[in-house]
Amino acid sequence: MSTINLTTPGLGGGLRDVLRSRYLLKLLVQKELKVRYRGSILGLLWSYVKPGVQFVVFWFALGIFLGMNRNTENYPIYLFSGIVLINFFSEALGNASRSIVGNGGLIKKIYLPRELFPVASVWVSAIHFVPQLLVLLIACFIAGWKPGFAQIAAGLIGFLIVALLAIGLGLFFGAVNVYFRDSENFVDMLLMIATWASPVLYSWTMVRDGLFDAFGAGAGQVLHTIYQVNPLTIAVELFHFAFWMPTTTIGVTDQLAAVPANLLDLWMPIGVAISVFVILAGQFTFRRLEGRFAQEL
Numbered sequence: 001m002s003t004i005n006l007t008t009p010g011l012g013g014g015l016r017d018v019l020r021s022r023y024l025l026k027l028l029v030q031k032e033l034k035v036r037y038r039g040s041i042l043g044l045l046w047s048y049v050k051p052g053v054q055f056v057v058f059w060f061a062l063g064i065f066l067g068m069n070r071n072t073e074n075y076p077i078y079l080f081s082g083i084v085l086i087n088f089f090s091e092a093l094g095n096a097s098r099s100i101v102g103n104g105g106l107i108k109k110i111y112l113p114r115e116l117f118p119v120a121s122v123w124v125s126a127i128h129f130v131p132q133l134l135v136l137l138i139a140c141f142i143a144g145w146k147p148g149f150a151q152i153a154a155g156l157i158g159f160l161i162v163a164l165l166a167i168g169l170g171l172f173f174g175a176v177n178v179y180f181r182d183s184e185n186f187v188d189m190l191l192m193i194a195t196w197a198s199p200v201l202y203s204w205t206m207v208r209d210g211l212f213d214a215f216g217a218g219a220g221q222v223l224h225t226i227y228q229v230n231p232l233t234i235a236v237e238l239f240h241f242a243f244w245m246p247t248t249t250i251g252v253t254d255q256l257a258a259v260p261a262n263l264l265d266l267w268m269p270i271g272v273a274i275s276v277f278v279i280l281a282g283q284f285t286f287r288r289l290e291g292r293f294a295q296e297l
Helices: 015-020 022-036 043-065 075-102 104-109 116-142 149-179 182-194 204-228 231-247 263-296
Strands: none
Touching (some): 075 149, 075 182, 116 149, 149 182
């Protein structure tokens, strides 16, 4: 007698189903873009306006008023290369964590791989990231940017680390948010901290020196290592290595003062490994909780 393999209702094959449903993913991305800019005059141009205003505010507050322009060569490029990456992470995670609840009506009506919703949110954020990256590239070329293979690879891997991290956390918080809506507030708090928890507005040497002065060499080194192991910190430093450092003289004369030691051969693999672990943990949590999405929504 032949046997029939039964599966739990509402339980899919995980992210593998997303790869098999690329057409549905494309439709969801198009839907999100249309809904987001419905009735908007500027439309996708907001991808330029919002980060532009954010950059000007931080540049005046930190670059001019607090003197970071004097302390950091080509500070505007240093600042913007970090802002575009953190903005991508903030938008991707914020939207992905709300994607299941936001599409509750669709989830209750038909079955489709539920992972599509967080992944589509990250994809939309990547579309918004492209115009900001183009602006950054133009500024870098004006400043004399001549990247090598290592810089280009570092930029790509930095983006990959953040994308994987956003998908993994988006799967986790997107699933938890169905049961506990407090997770939305937790994500908002996490994103508020993200900008300041990575060397976007300041240099990594300021963190090292501040920790050493406050806690001594021993404890300061431990705390700085904990700070450095943050995958967002690693990704931002990879972007600095890729876009900012080739436009400076310090990148030629004293590379260790520009980016942390062992950035490429130690911290970059650690960042990739942590992001992969997060996406696996997020997928595991999502699959454990997705069976009752329709009932809870």
